[in-house]
Amino acid sequence: MKTFLNQLNEAQLAPTLQKEGPMIVIAGAGSGKTRVLTYRIAYLMSQGVDAFNILALTFTNKAAREMKERIATIVGDSEAKNIWMGTFHSIFARILRFEGDKLGYPSNFxxxxxxxxxxxxxxxxxxxxxxxxxxxxxxxxxxxxxxxxxxxxxxxxxxxxxxxxxxxxxxxxxxxxxxxxxxxxxxxxGAMDFDDLLLKTNELLTRFPAVLAKYQDRFRYILVDEYQDTNHSQYLIVRALADRFQNI
Ligand SMILES: Nc1ncnc2c1ncn2[C@@H]1O[C@H](COP(=O)(O)OP(=O)(O)O)[C@@H](O)[C@H]1O
Ligand SMILES: [Mg+2]
Incomplete structure (x- = not known):
């Protein structure tokens, strides 16, 4: 057993070790949900999952930063930095920088x-x-x-x-x-507002099946912190991306 898993209690261990399949962790505030998510990423990587294939969505930049730091202490800096981890807005802004031209936006929107x-x-x-x-x-x-x-x-x-x-x-x-x-x-x-970052990502994934397939294939493991707070637009993006592997 990997030593970092000692830092979880029994209830936290089972969801952390589930590698495949959809999953939602529902528990009270402060019960360690974010911790489970963080350790689950570290565990996936220790099992040979490529950082490139993991997408972790959080609600604040601070949460993303803290999770990344924690994961880096477990799997190492060079590995951790390849995970796409951030807020919905920051991650989808990144995708739109690559793909937004298809919707008529400059890459430096x-x-x-x-x-x-x-x-x-x-x-x-x-x-x-x-x-x-x-x-x-x-x-x-x-x-x-x-x-x-x-x-x-x-x-x-x-x-x-x-x-x-x-x-x-x-x-x-x-x-x-x-x-x-x-x-x-x-x-x-050539501007997008905060809501466009989600709306346009939805448009992109709906209108361009090849783009959808590319990101579905890439993000084999999708982890969402504070899932209950996702709005409809965010939900649709996550659902579309996870539709292929169902590892969410
Ligand atoms: N098994 C554990 N051992 C030690 N500290 C823990 C454990 N589980 C959770 N914590 C600590 O409890 C606090 C709340 O955990 P967190 O994952 O943020 O909870 P949640 O996301 O459910 O609100 C954090 O400071 C976390 O490090
Ligand atoms: Mg939390």
Whole structure:
């Protein structure tokens, strides 16, 4: 038995040692789920799994960094650095740098943070002469964000009478127009906002089967920390990537 496994309790050991097949670890906060995930990666590597074939998704950069450091102390720096480990956003930004040209983006596309996005939305609202007391830019931003995370594109929005009705009832009948303008302006600027990093990855994997196959083949082992916090867009990406080997 590998010595590093001594650092796990009995309940933690079984999920750590399961090599193949889908799996979810449900346990209370502080019970050691992240630890299981970390040691499971180390264990897979000790069993000969190539770091190249492991994808580990976390919710914060800090968590990714800590896991990577821990794994490095077990399997060594040079091995650990080859694991693709990071937040959903950082990992999918990386994939989009390689593949985004297929969607019409430059490989050096800009990433708009929340403030950039909100500023752009505020200026669109102003240009369209909308009442800024009704079209509050932060609210519009979060509405657009939730559409994107539900994979409701501008086109899908305009094809959905219920959404239009809901925004009209909320006294914001022009929301769809703001959404369209915002998306066009981002695209023209060669920019993706945070939600695009997920939305565009979904689009990429759906529209380009060869790209999907490439990453499915590469990421034979997919580990997600804090899985319960994934939104719909993140869930669909993970499901698509894991569809081939089912090691998630
Ligand atoms: N078997 C163990 N031996 C020693 N410390 C442990 C063990 N399991 C968990 N811990 C420690 O408990 C804390 C919480 O573990 P963590 O994996 O972050 O829990 P969770 O992800 O379930 O919230 C961490 O500091 C971790 O190092
Ligand atoms: Mg945790």
């Amino acid at each position: 800009t990433i708009y943070d929340t403030q950039d996005s909100q500023r752009l939305i505020a200026s669109i609202i102003k240009e369209m002469n909308l009442d800024k007391e009704i079209y509050k830019y932060k609210q519009i931003y979060s509405r657009i964000s939730s559409y994107k995370n539900s994979l409701i594109t501008v086109k899908a929005y305009f094809q959905n009478p219920e959404l239009i009705e809901a925004d009209t009832m909320a006294r914001r009948p022009r929301l769809g127009d703001v959404y369209r303008e915002y998306v066009e302006r981002c695209f023209k600027a």
